[in-house]
Structures are given as structure tokens and as C-alpha cells.
Amino acid sequence: MEGLLKPGIYFWQGNEACAYGAIAVGCRFFAGYPITPSSEIAEHLARLLPLVNGVFIQMEDELASLNAVIGASWAGAKAMTATSGPGFSLMQESIGYAFMTETPCVIANVQRAGPSTGQATKGAQGDVMQARWGTHGDYNAIVLSPNSVQEMFELTIRAFNLAEKYRTPVILLADEVVAHMREKISVPPINEVQVVNRKEPKKGDRAFFALEEVAPMPAVGEGFNVSVTGSTHDEYGVRFTANPEVHRRLIGNLMNKIESHKHEIVELETHNIDGCSTVIVCYGCTARTAYEAVEEAEKRGVKVGYVRLKTLWPFPTETIGELAQQAEKIVVPEMNLRQIFYEVQRAACGKAEVVALNKVGGGEMITPEEILRGVVP
């Protein structure tokens, strides 16, 4: 693998960086169905995976794709798929199955303008709530939001590590802009890449699900007796489709394994936040606009705070709440018609004015000037 991924400076596309990140962290299985603007992830992995004895399968559709990924994960492989809005919608049922069966896997959703087929080649940030709430029932999602080619590499690695550590699907919620842009990227030596692997069972273990701490995960063929089901089950995988206690314990532990580690999962980038009366809360490609606006405002003598959500979910409710205590105004720019805005508003509890700045269509980004109008008196 060293030959595939020499440390150094590269000029890569975001999707290419995602593929290399996956290889670096040990992903050895990809199943997917091509869709703009995510297809280059599949293209690069189709080339790279066979070189590391991995498996690439182009499936018949997105439902089958994620099901194959879940199967591969239970066979012991680190596995991922990549898609965009229409495919992400089709995957929702299997995402629920992955949550319920505690199957580590990574789903890269490169957002484009929707609903439906929308504008295939044009970027958007419209799947933020779907990534959190898209499948039915109660669950906690981990959703990461890269804003550069460098982060397409780094957050793909992190997505796998979180998936393995917490035995849960992790969504890399990129957008067309970040996925298709090319940028300078620095690749570290492969032995410096942090790699987390799922907890393996010991001989004699029988409980593989919904323990208070993340349960060990056997692989099919290792000799453990394990039943994997999307129906309510106890720690041994035995189905209980009517017992209220078993359901409450299962869902409670699945929710809690994310919630109780929120402080380790949530990542923010902040700039200038102390003492600023106006703060921008942003993520993904729009954060690049916000950063430029903050720098321009500073040139004009106005200090504006900047909070970038590298993890969208779990949402940093407490941090935004504290921010609202000291700031007068929080501006939330998004390439959708208000999604994270409502979450910020909820966290702010009326302590600060929360202002939405939205734009959709044609992949047009919010411009620094548009943000400046909202933050510079």
C-alpha cells in the first residue's frame, strides 16, 4: 500500500481524496451505483481497491449497494458506499438496518440540488436533516461535514474510525463544490494515519448487541453463533418483537452509545469567537464563503466570530447555547432553505437573534458579499 499512497503534496479532487482516505484507513470493500456528483469516489476505488486485494462491486441500485456494504462489514471488512440525494433516499431503509444491527460502515453522500433528480451537476446542502432523520424510528446519527479536499481525505478516515469505534453507520455529508473542486492536499506517511478497528470478541463471548458499552463484533465464519436482525433483539441477537422492555433497552443503549460520547465525536473549528457580537455558524462549502467574509470584515475593522461545524450530528447544542449567551446575532448561511438554522435557533433559546441566509439553485454559492451585508453594519 505504501506505493499507492506516498506522502507528499498532491493536487486532488475532493472525491479522489475521499477514495484515498478510505484506502489509507483500511477500507477494502466498496459497493455502489454511480451518480453525479459522487461518481469519482467509485471510479477511483474501482482502480485502487483491486491493488490492495479489496473488492469493488457496481451494484444494480442503491438499495443493493448498501446491503452489500452491510454484508461485507459482517464478513469483517471495512466497507463503504458513495451516492448523492436520489441514491441516499433509496438507501434510507438499509441505513436503518445498519443502525439497528450496529454495523460499522461509511456512506458518502455528495449533496446536489434536490428534491428528486433536481439538478444533477449542481451543488447544494439540502440533505442535512435527511442525514439525521432519514430512516424511521429513534436513533442517533453521526454526520461529518468536510469543507476542503484535505478534509475529504481526513474526514473519510475519521468516518471509518468513528464507525468502527461505535459500531454504527457514519455519513460523510459532502457537497458538490467540495467533492468536485481540486485543491492542494498534503498526504501524511501512511503509518501516521490513525486507524481504529472494531472490538473483537473473545472466545466464549455470546453477547454481541446493545450492551451499555459498544459490544464486540464477530465476523461471519469465525465460529461465533450470531443472529443479525433488524427486528428488536436482545444482546444475544434473539428477536423480541413485542416485549417493551427489550425494545427500550436496545434503543436506549443504541442512542446512548453516541450521546454519551458526544464530547469525543463533535468537532468544531472556531475563529474570533470571544467577545464578538456577531457570529457566523456554518459548515461545508458555505464555510469557505463565511471565512472569506470574516476576513474581509476584519479588514474593515469589524470582528466577526466564526464557528464551523465539522460534525453536523450530533449537534453541539451546548456550545451554540453558550455562544448565544455572549453574542447578539448568529448568522447561519446554508445552501438550502433553512435546515441547521432551526437547530441553531433551538440551541440559542432566544438568547441571541438567529438570522438565516439561504440560497438554492444552479449550484450557486452564497458569496462573501452576501454574508458581509448581514454582518457589517
Place this chain on the structure above:
Amino acid sequence: MDKRIEIIIAGLGGQGAVLAGQILGRAAVYDGKNVVQTQSYGAEARGSAAKSELIISDGKIAFPMVRKCDVLVVMSQPALDKYVNNLKEEGILLVDTLVGDIPETRAKVYKVPATEKAEKVLGNKLYANVIMLGALVKATGITSWKAMEKAIIDSVPEKARQANLEAFKEGTKNIVM
């Protein structure tokens, strides 16, 4: 102030505007610059408008889109009509000679017989994009020749390397001011 140059390369889908942008960006990275390259194209594989945007800078590049460009490289009439207003007043315009109708502009205009030379010298009009790059480097010194040659070698399939390197050289000697 950090040195910062913004460029738009545009043409019809299939003319290689996006690949030209990638090669130019890669060359600038080899020169040690920060680069962001974005692109936009229609849902069709060929024939619709295609555009590649680059920001090359010594400093950090946050907002990745080009608003007003310093350099506009166009390979089709619709691309020129569409993007000429994005060019800064004192900017540089490189235009394929097959584009006949150049509006009055204060920009410095270079005409490049890219498609013509691609067909006559290299036997395929697909090399026009790299000929335009040769002209661009000659006119602006935007990247070093060495970086550009390495970027071409690293960006195109092996069987097309030699022809693309020749196309680049062809571009450097065929500019009409």
C-alpha cells in the same frame, strides 16, 4: 498583499476546458502555490457550456469561486459572450482564432490559432486546449514551463503525453497580439 490570480477557462463540453484547468492547477501546485480549481458543466457529456475556474495564490484561498477574473481563456463564441463581462477591465483575454466576434474591450487580447494548429500540426482538434495553455504560459508566465510540462505528463494518459507536450510548445510560439 499576497499575489493572487483568478482565471476562467471556458468552451464547449468536449473541448477540454476542464482538463486544461486541471493541468494548469497541478502545474501551479508544482510551483509551490495554493490552488483551487472548480468547474461547471451541463448534464450532457458534450456540446453544452463547460467552464473551469482557478484561483492561484501565495496565501490561503477560502471562497473557491471566481467572480472577476484576471485572465479569461475562451475556445468558443458562446463562452466568450457569456464570460467576457467577468473579465477585469485591465485583464488578459486569450481567444481561439475560430472565435470571430470579439467585443470591444480594454483587456489585453491574444489570439491563438489553437484549433487550427491542433488539426494541422497534431492531426486532432482535441489538442487545442493544451495549445491554449502554451499560449497562456507564454503570455502571462503564470507557471514555470518545467511545472507545466510535468503537470501535462502527470495529467494525461501515457499514449497522449508526447502529443500534448508538442501541443504545449505549439501554443508558446503561436500567439497573435
